[in-house]
Amino acid sequence: MQGLRAAVPLAVAVFGFAVSFGVVARAAGMGVLAPLVMSVTTFAGSAQFAAASVLGTGGGIAAAIVAAVLLNSRYLPIGISVAPAMTGGVLKRFLSAQLVVDESWAVGHIGGGRYSRGRLLGAGVLVYCAWVGGTAVGLLGAHYLGDPERFGLDVVSPVLFMALLKGQITSRKALVAAVLGVAIALTLVPFASPGVPLIAATAACLLGLRKR
Amino acid sequence: MSGLWLAVLLVGAVSMALKATGPVLLGGEELPAAMQRVVTLMAPTLLAALIATQMFGDGKALVLDARVAGLLVGAFGIWRKWPTLLVVVLGAAATALTRLAVG
Numbered sequence: 001m002q003g004l005r006a007a008v009p010l011a012v013a014v015f016g017f018a019v020s021f022g023v024v025a026r027a028a029g030m031g032v033l034a035p036l037v038m039s040v041t042t043f044a045g046s047a048q049f050a051a052a053s054v055l056g057t058g059g060g061i062a063a064a065i066v067a068a069v070l071l072n073s074r075y076l077p078i079g080i081s082v083a084p085a086m087t088g089g090v091l092k093r094f095l096s097a098q099l100v101v102d103e104s105w106a107v108g109h110i111g112g113g114r115y116s117r118g119r120l121l122g123a124g125v126l127v128y129c130a131w132v133g134g135t136a137v138g139l140l141g142a143h144y145l146g147d148p149e150r151f152g153l154d155v156v157s158p159v160l161f162m163a164l165l166k167g168q169i170t171s172r173k174a175l176v177a178a179v180l181g182v183a184i185a186l187t188l189v190p191f192a193s194p195g196v197p198l199i200a201a202t203a204a205c206l207l208g209l210r211k212r
Numbered sequence: 213m214s215g216l217w218l219a220v221l222l223v224g225a226v227s228m229a230l231k232a233t234g235p236v237l238l239g240g241e242e243l244p245a246a247m248q249r250v251v252t253l254m255a256p257t258l259l260a261a262l263i264a265t266q267m268f269g270d271g272k273a274l275v276l277d278a279r280v281a282g283l284l285v286g287a288f289g290i291w292r293k294w295p296t297l298l299v300v301v302l303g304a305a306a307t308a309l310t311r312l313a314v315g
Contacts (some may be wrong), residue, residue, distance in 0.1 A: 079234030082232030113252030152307030155282030
């Protein structure tokens with residue numbers, strides 16, 4: 001549970017982000033129970049936001065499902081990256097894997113593509129509580145809070161990711177891969193559904209195939 | 213079952229499966245050396261791409277709006293090594309104020 005301390009500021013920011021998800025989901029007509037169940041099971045901010053905004057703008061159920069699944073497709077390679085750290089029986093590995101989200105994944109990275117199980121799970125538990133709790137607060141307080149964008153809550157997640165990114169640029173190669181990933185993602189945004197640019201950006205990681 | 217609940221349960225099930233595939237199939241085993249080098253670059257690459265799409269993406273459009281203020285303030289604070297939470301709060305405040313000013 002070493003990840004706990006590193007994850008405290010992240011959990012506070014995630015709480016704020018979750019409150020805004022609750023407000024947006026309520027405004028999208030999802031009720032109270034459905035968004036809460038979504039936070040408990042899906043536990044991934046950007047995908048849940050995408051689903052809520054598609055539903056809120058009348059985009060339809062199928063489009064909401066596709067958007068959320070595409071945005072979460074990055075968890076397949078993320079899951080592979082943490083696999084060596086995930087020990088124990090199948091059920092234990094399955095449950096531990098659910099605590100890996102962007103924030104705990106960044107905190108759990110101890111360099112060189114290696115991950116600490118303790119840090120992943122410690123940070124994951126804290127961020128999970130913040131996400132589910134924040135969702136509940138947002139859902140119940142939606143009437144009092146108004147539009148979350150009024151408070152700039154839509155930049156909480158990307159600014160948090162910027163803070164996490166700083167610790168990840170540990171080599172020239174990592175910097176080049178990050179810049180290339182941004183270029184691929186932004187190039188594809190106008191042409192592809194949300195989520196596809198992200199999964200395409202991971203192609204930049206193939207730079208790692210070269211030894212130097 | 214309503215469409216909403218279908219979406220919630222299906223997205224939840226698929227997300228759980230996506231997260232669990234690597235750990236369940238490959239759990240506890242070392243990745244091949246080449247794969248390990250690829251994985252090393254995943255955190256910086258995906259975080260950078262997430263930042264870019266969340267800052268400049270609006271559906272299928274690329275836009276510059278009040279979010280840029282949060283990006284700049286956030287970047288400055290991170291460069292100055294301010295505490296993470298402070299940076300996040302100031303970034304959100306910068307975007308909120310810009311929205312208020314630009315209307």
